[in-house]
Amino acid sequence: FSPVSPKPPVHGELNYQKVYNQIADILEDNDWDDGSLGPIFTRLAWHASGTYDKATNTGGSNGATMRFAPESEHAANAGLSVARAKLEPIKAANPEITYSDLWSLAGVVSIQEMGGPTIPWIPGRRDAEAIAATxxxxxxxxxxxxxxxxxIFYRMGFDDxxxxxxxxxxxxxxxxxxxxxFDGPWTTSPTLVTNGYFKELLEKKWVEKKWKGPKQYVDKETGDLMMLPTDFVLLQDKSFRPWVEKYAADEKLWFNDFASAFHKLQELGVPRNGSEKVYHFKRTDEQQ
Ligand code: DDH
Structure with a gap:
């Protein structure tokens, strides 16, 4: 007999690894783009977080206000309704999870399942009404x-x-x-997390695309890959470029830096007291 009884299950405490696995299960989708919803889920998680403003402590992943117009209709969010809709069955199967946690978790699942680094993740985001949108x-x-x-990025608290x-x-x-x-992929493996973006930026010869669309770059050799003007800037700016070179040469360094920065991105504006449990999820192929 032990006087200490086992901790009773806390009502509503979710098995987040189980939710992780459920999201992982829907990533592969042969009817979608390059066969995976991972990229668009990653973008949803980023756009939900990237509205943060440090000076006013507004925006960020807490709230999931992109559920509502006008934020859902902001030009930058065009196309993300697909990602939100694809996650609805996971929300229905786990009604206790907030949309804000679900979207940020979907970002973590996508990055890890597509071969990227482990992204530490903390639950506890609360959904807000449209009025909280930025x-x-x-x-x-x-x-x-x-x-x-x-x-944009200094406003969130990031450095070069x-x-x-x-x-x-x-x-x-x-x-x-x-x-x-804009049109096209940045790399030849758009469903894998690699340092390929940095390698392509440095190694390919980039020329302006000749078309009626907005200014973008294509690789001169094949014309199959693209860079946005904001991507190209990373090569031209003398403070950004050394990091492009380092990450192209050292994928491990980039994985570490990316994992920290993506975790930080998802924590922006989320109230924390420091005692929260930090999750490190197992990839599905590590669970067999
Ligand atoms: Fe991005 N991004 N992004 N991006 N992004 C687009 C697609 C994807 C910019 C513009 C675009 C980040 C930074 C920037 C992803 C992740 C991240 C598209 C194309 C544009 C445009 C959308 C479309 O046509 O469907 C710009 C500008 C910036 C910047 O200035 C820094 C960041 C920080 C991330 C991140 O995740 C951390 C992903 C993934 C996609 C691919 C989405 C898809 O559907 O495929």
């Missing part, structure tokens, strides 16, 4: 330069190294003319 213009505009990049580290997420996915006006 005004349009907080996410980066792909047509602008390094001053704009710094304005973190800006470059986060930009490496463009190893994933592609631009869709109907969403953003």
């Amino acid at each position: 005004p349009d213009g907080r996410l980066p505009d792909a047509t602008l330069g390094s001053k704009h990049l710094r304005d 190294r973190e800006i470059v580290a986060l930009s490496g997420a463009h190893a994933l996915g592609r631009c869709h003319p109907k969403n953003s006006g």
